[in-house]
């Protein structure tokens with residue numbers, strides 16, 4: 001059957017195209033591109049969350065600073081009172097001194113909190129800057145690798161286009177019925193056509209009944225393997 005002979009040649013080109021497509025998909029530069037892309041997505045996410053954390057810390061810092069200022073103001077007022085000698089009893093002086101100590105204590109605590117927060121913010125900003133630098137480098141890398149990949153893919157695409165023209169030229173003389181059958185089988189297994197090797201289907205290695213073998217050899221109709229569903233094909237040169 002002439003049609004099967006042509007379909008066999010069609011399949012050879014089709015399989016070659018599959019190889020090129022796979023090569024493109026598995027290319028090292030494509031793998032690298034995906035890796036950089038994932039990295040960038042991850043870093044952008046952590047930058048967003050760090051930015052919002054930094055904002056919160058900044059708000060806290062402002063609040064602490066205000067508290068600190070108001071305690072200092074209060075201290076100032078009391079100091080003025082002490083200096084102005086408005087006080088007439090010892091009790092009042094003692095009261096003022098007591099409050100003075102308490103205020104001083106609070107100031108020390110706020111100072112510690114402020115220092116701690118300041119350190120945290122500093123580390124935070126350093127980390128954000130570090131990530132930003134690495135992100136910038138990754139973006140540069142992406143551009144470089146993308147160029148490599150594009151060049152590589154362009155070469156493969158050129159080959160693919162050539163093969164496609166040849167393949168489709170063969171496909172144009174194959175009946176629609178056979179072509180549809182080929183495509184249907186291809187959707188679930190490849191290669192679609194399986195040569196008869198000895199008395200076996202080369203696709204699944206199942207031994208075929210002699211009547212089947214004869215039908216395949218006759219080549220008068222399309223015979224599918226009962227086991228794997230592939231189109232069986234007899235070709236003397238590939239039969240051993």
Ligand SMILES: [Zn+2]
Nearest residue numbers: 201204225228
């Ligand atoms: Zn089979």
